[in-house]
Amino acid sequence: MVNAHNIPSTSKNDSWHGPAIGLLDLDAFFASVEQLDHPQWRGKPVIVGGAADKRGVVSTASYEARTFGVHSAMPSAQARRLCPHAIWTPGHFDRYREMSQKVMACIFDETPLIEQVSIDEAFFDITPGRYSKESPKTICERIQQRVSQLGITCSIGLGTNKTIAKIASERKKPCGLYVVYPQDSIAFLAPLPVKAMSGIGKTAEEKLHHLGIFTLGQLAQADTATIMREFGSFGSTMLLRAAGQETSTVAPFLQKDEPKSISSERTFAHDLSSPTEIYAAIDHVAELTAERLRAKHYAGHTITLKVKFDFAQQKTVQTQLFSHTNSQSVLARTAKELLHKVWKEGMPIRLLGIGVSELSGAAATQLSLFDASVTDTSVKQKDSLDKQKLAETYDQLRKRFGSQALAYGHDLRFSDYTTDTKQSGGKGSLS
Incomplete structure (x- = not known):
């Protein structure tokens, strides 16, 4: 239920003039879902993340764990020292996505103008007169009540634009509703x-x-x-x-359902330093990304390589191809070219990630500059089609018999070499 005392009374009534933008943020979402599914964990410190002995990272910590100083993105080893009696789980992301969709449906029943920025966060437009004549505050209260009926809680900030809504959503967590009326915007900021x-x-x-x-x-x-x-x-x-004068647009939900990028990354239990190891790791991550692209029937032509050298230092570099691709070999070759812009031999690497953006719905891998060594066009086309057919057959076999039923050599090499920290989708992406 909504905590009424969490709503500031800076205005004498609930009248609202102008835009009304809300930001819903699910409270300790992953950990809250785990506590919902495991009633015996309620009231206890719960940490969702990778194992401490495999360089894992905390994805989410329950509020009980946060009282010990644990927070998201913290190394699991540090979290274990701070809260040694916490309950750990690697996470169940299919379940989190299921719950996220139910929450978004609660908002969608109020307005089709939803912009989901992450699995646990979304902006929504409830400007009076656009889809309802009700007070925006009343609508937010109803959304919170419906979310609580799912067994989890959320915090909502309400203001005239995204900046105010975002800041307000963080003022009364957890399970808070903080309203900044239009006339109070400047004084609030x-x-x-x-x-x-x-x-x-x-x-x-x-x-x-x-x-x-x-x-x-x-x-x-x-x-x-x-x-x-x-x-x-x-x-x-x-x-x-x-100055509180930002004009915010919240795009319709269905238009934001398309990913802006698709990526994969892996954190390694032991630093990689030799070119042989690093190239094999790039091959492995490239295949993960390519498989996701093909599963979603996407191809892209902007390739981004992410390299983390230690917990605090990372670099990203990207390039554009002349055609769209979802080919593992093209992604791997491109990433290896990019690697040498940010890495020198001997430097230890903790994490590698490969992302593809500027997506199109083309399912077939297109020829790229990396096929230029083959001069005959017909040979190029046959080679490209053969690789595509092989990749599609590989995907079908793994889908039918399981991901462990078939694997490339580079996948087998790193099956026990990566941490068990799970990654979730970021803003406008599938990762």
Whole structure:
């Protein structure tokens, strides 16, 4: 149920004029689902993540575990030291996706304007008069009540734009509803530190502090020319957001259902350092990504390689092909070319990831520049089609008999070499 005391009473009534944007954030989502499915775990510290002895990472920690200082993205070894009596689980992501879809259906019953930004978070537009004449606050209360009937809880922030909704959603967690009425927007934002705004990371924060700007109110009144000089085109966005004047558009749910990218990544239980090991790992991750592309009937032509050298240091590099692909061999070759832009022999590698974006619905792998060594066009086409048929046969066999029934050599090599930390889909992506 909604905690009524979590709703600020800065306005005398519930009248609302102008846009109304909400941000729903599921509370400790993965851990909450585990506690729902395992009643004996309720009230106890639960951690969803990879094993500490395999360089795992915490995906989600229940609020009981958070009281010990455990948080998401923390190394599992550190989490185990902080909360040695916690209940650990590697996660059940099919179950989480199922619950996420049920939550989104609760919102969809109120408005078709939903923008799901992650498995546990979504913006929605409930501007009065667009689909309902009810108070936006009343609609948010009803959404929270319906989510609670599923056995989990959510926090909602409500404001005139995405920036305000996002910040407000974090003010009364868990199970809170924080409403910022249109007339209160400026007063709400002004005293907040600049880092409260989405898009302002540590580097931008330090730069603003150097300019003598510490709060969003100060940023809103800052010299436009100075901000534009320091932050380029993003400067104008910062100024609008800080002043509460951002105009937010929430696209219809069905339009946001298409992924912007598809990727896979693996964290290795032991650092990789030799070219042989690293190339084999790239082959392995490339196959994981290619299989996901083919399963979704997508191909893409922007390839991104992610390399993590230790827990705090990582680099990404990308390139574009002249044609779309979902071929493992093309992804692997491209990633190996990109590798040498960020890695030198001897540097240990902890994690590798390969992503494909600018997707199209083309299911067949297209010829790429990497086939240029074959000069005869007919030979190129036959080679490409043969590889595609082989890949499709491989997918069908694995789907029919299980993922362990058939594997390439590079997959077998790394079956016991990766951590058991699970990855979930990020914003607009399947990962």
